[in-house]
Amino acid sequence: MIDSKYFYQQAIALAAAGDELYQRGWVPATSGNFSCRLNADSAIVTASGKHKGRLNPSDFIAVDLKANAISSGKPSAETALHTQLYARFSAIGAVLHCHSPAATVLSMALAEHNELTLENYELLKAFDGVDTHAARVRIPIFANTQDINALALEADQYLAAHPLCPAYLIRGHGVYCWAKDLDSCMRNLEALDFLLHCELEKMRLCR
Numbered sequence: 001m002i003d004s005k006y007f008y009q010q011a012i013a014l015a016a017a018g019d020e021l022y023q024r025g026w027v028p029a030t031s032g033n034f035s036c037r038l039n040a041d042s043a044i045v046t047a048s049g050k051h052k053g054r055l056n057p058s059d060f061i062a063v064d065l066k067a068n069a070i071s072s073g074k075p076s077a078e079t080a081l082h083t084q085l086y087a088r089f090s091a092i093g094a095v096l097h098c099h100s101p102a103a104t105v106l107s108m109a110l111a112e113h114n115e116l117t118l119e120n121y122e123l124l125k126a127f128d129g130v131d132t133h134a135a136r137v138r139i140p141i142f143a144n145t146q147d148i149n150a151l152a153l154e155a156d157q158y159l160a161a162h163p164l165c166p167a168y169l170i171r172g173h174g175v176y177c178w179a180k181d182l183d184s185c186m187r188n189l190e191a192l193d194f195l196l197h198c199e200l201e202k203m204r205l206c207r
């Protein structure tokens, strides 16, 4: 049973997040998708193909955790990547997917790597559960594919073994980030993008 008032509140919050992410240049040309958990068994996700900087409440669809629409409309083509996260982690309340230049370029520059290790950055403490710059945060890099169910399965297998992982990259595509609520997810995403820029700058300086 969908609580329509809560659905509407979450839609407004996600639309505002989309506006901010578009202003940052992280969801150009209809790219990206966003979601929030509605309850233990469902989530609200952006409709497919919409401009993510100009969303309104009718641009959101309720889905079950097997990625089936349970309200009218066509959910994001990448819905299964969101529902995999909600199904695996009961504490997750929001998922954001962006095509930021840093995530796109760095995941391609690290062509020989399946993981990016972030360490020695004070800003690592922006991530939930990290309380020292000496922490190591490992961000997996998955190959891009149009087979979203296969990618969801690959992410699920990785996350089963690495439950503290806060995000992953898809090579040449973008980033998936999640957290207990939308504000935390926006903070994590902002921190991660800063750190991806730092990694790119380090590569440029050490060339």
Ligand SMILES: CSCCC(=O)C(=O)COP(=O)(O)O
Pocket (backbone or CB within 6 Å): 029, 030, 031, 032, 033, 046, 047, 048, 049, 050, 075, 076, 077, 078, 097
């Ligand atoms: C134009 S970007 C290609 C699709 C994509 O990667 C994306 O993030 C947006 O897909 P959606 O179906 O969620 O609009």
Ligand SMILES: [Zn+2]
Pocket (backbone or CB within 6 Å): 031, 032, 033, 078, 097, 098, 099, 173, 174
């Ligand atoms: Zn995408």
